[in-house]
């Protein structure tokens with residue numbers, strides 16, 4: 001079994017990225033155990049917290065420390081990824097010297113109602129994450145465009161469902177290969 005944690009970058013009502021995450025969980029191969037890691041409750045990190053690291057942040061880090069790989073399912077905000085996602089990733093690298101994402105296999109996926117399906121936000125994640133030591137999966141890319149027309153009450157259209165299944169197959173293989 002491979003344990004894959006997933007972070008959803010949106011808690012908005014009817015979130016497209018929550019729908020995408022649900023699809024990815026549904027389409028994950030049987031050997032992948034999918035674990036949701038919530039981030040909504042996390043306070044905004046600042047360095048004064050290092051001396052007395054908040055328990056909620058320590059607990060969240062402990063959850064991430066228990067997974068073999070981490071999947072970010074995130075919207076795009078103003079051509080980038082949401083501040084909540086940056087905060088959640090920053091916390092994983094703090095207190096100073098306590099970065100727990102070095103060597104962690106990481107995948108990125110996202111959905112947007114627009115034409116480019118979070119591709120700009122994904123590019124920015126791809127820029128700053130590798131220097132932190134994560135093992136980032138390069139391909140396939142999963143950026144779901146026109147997502148309002150894609151998701152249904154119980155899943156997604158056929159093409160997106162197929163893409164989600166092959167993404168999860170590839171990511172599970174990637175995580176297994178880097179453990």
Ligand code: FNR
Nearest residue numbers: 010012015016017018075076077078079112113114
């Ligand atoms: C957006 N949205 C958006 N979409 C996009 O494709 N490119 C962008 O740059 C932005 N910018 C942006 C900024 C802010 C502050 C918000 C709130 C929204 C639209 C966004 O893709 C849309 O709201 C999605 O539905 C967000 O995903 P969730 O929350 O439904 O998962």
